[in-house]
Amino acid sequence: MEKAPDAARAVPAPAVVMSAVRYRWPRAAADCLAIDELVLAAGERVFVRGPSGSGKTTLLSLVGGVIQPQAGTVTVAGQALDRLSAGARDRFRADHVGFVFQMFNLLPYLSARDNILLACRFSAARRARLRARNTSPAAELARLAERLDLGGDVLARAAAELSVGQQQRVAAARALIGRPGLIIADEPTSALDADRQQAFIDLLRGECAAAGAALLFVSHDLRLARHFDRVLDLARINRVAALTEPRP
Numbered sequence: 161m162e163k164a165p166d167a168a169r170a171v172p173a174p175a176v177v178m179s180a181v182r183y184r185w186p187r188a189a190a191d192c193l194a195i196d197e198l199v200l201a202a203g204e205r206v207f208v209r210g211p212s213g214s215g216k217t218t219l220l221s222l223v224g225g226v227i228q229p230q231a232g233t234v235t236v237a238g239q240a241l242d243r244l245s246a247g248a249r250d251r252f253r254a255d256h257v258g259f260v261f262q263m264f265n266l267l268p269y270l271s272a273r274d275n276i277l278l279a280c281r282f283s284a285a286r287r288a289r290l291r292a293r294n295t296s297p298a299a300e301l302a303r304l305a306e307r308l309d310l311g312g313d314v315l316a317r318a319a320a321e322l323s324v325g326q327q328q329r330v331a332a333a334r335a336l337i338g339r340p341g342l343i344i345a346d347e348p349t350s351a352l353d354a355d356r357q358q359a360f361i362d363l364l365r366g367e368c369a370a371a372g373a374a375l376l377f378v379s380h381d382l383r384l385a386r387h388f389d390r391v392l393d394l395a396r397i398n399r400v401a402a403l404t405e406p407r408p
């Protein structure tokens with residue numbers, strides 16, 4: 161349920177709290193992640209680094225409630241995800257979390273416009289947040305399209321027909337529309353050249369700041385880390401990594 165705006169302003173819950181979390185993939189011989197505590201403040205922008213295979217994507221999947229830990233709790237915007245049924249978790253995610261994945265996960269046969277608006281169609285909370293700001297999904301789509309350089313006929317074209325850069329910007333608009341409190345981005349800039357990377361990060365940061373959204377961002381490219389409030393070295397907080405990898 162949406163909090164009353166006054167209550168939400170008075171005591172902003174942390175965007176994410178992970179507590180004593182342990183996760184092992186099905187059929188894996190060992191745990192992938194063991195994290196005692198991880199807190200992401202409301203509105204905080206965190207860059208997650210770590211070697212390939214260290215569990216960065218797994219961490220994002222836990223935070224997004226896509227997978228469930230075998231032990232411990234993941235709390236997003238004050239809601240413990242393990243207290244929700246699978247269906248309620250899906251609805252909570254649609255309401256409160258925007259994802260920008262490496263492979264974008266757009267529906268290829270739908271237009272860019274419909275891909276973006278789908279995020280609002282599935283979420284009464286996203287629509288309500290827009291209404292509370294005297295705007296609508298269509299008006300917010302137009303604003304984001306302008307900000308994201310999705311002009312001309314791009315919005316009308318099927319996602320499968322768009323360039324990689326256009327698809328990425330459509331995915332960002334879909335994540336941001338309706339102002340979810342948490343944006344999760346997994347290598348969203350890997351297909352872009354340096355100039356476009358910079359522009360994309362600026363935009364993501366600006367939109368998250370305007371919406372008060374926290375940003376959890378994974379990349380191999382450490383040069384991007386300076387744009388964030390904090391760098392989280394997964395190898396340092398993951399006790400599995402500490403136990404199995406030699407420290408320098």
Ligand SMILES: Nc1ncnc2c1ncn2[C@@H]1O[C@H](COP(=O)(O)OP(=O)(O)OP(=O)(O)O)[C@@H](O)[C@H]1O
Pocket residue numbers: 185186188192210211212213214215216217218219
């Ligand atoms: N769906 C899955 N089923 C089983 N094991 C998985 C699955 N996804 C990831 N793993 C395993 O979990 C570990 C962490 O993978 P993960 O993708 O989270 O790492 P990563 O840090 O994001 O890697 P990269 O930087 O290469 O994307 C790896 O050993 C991987 O093989």
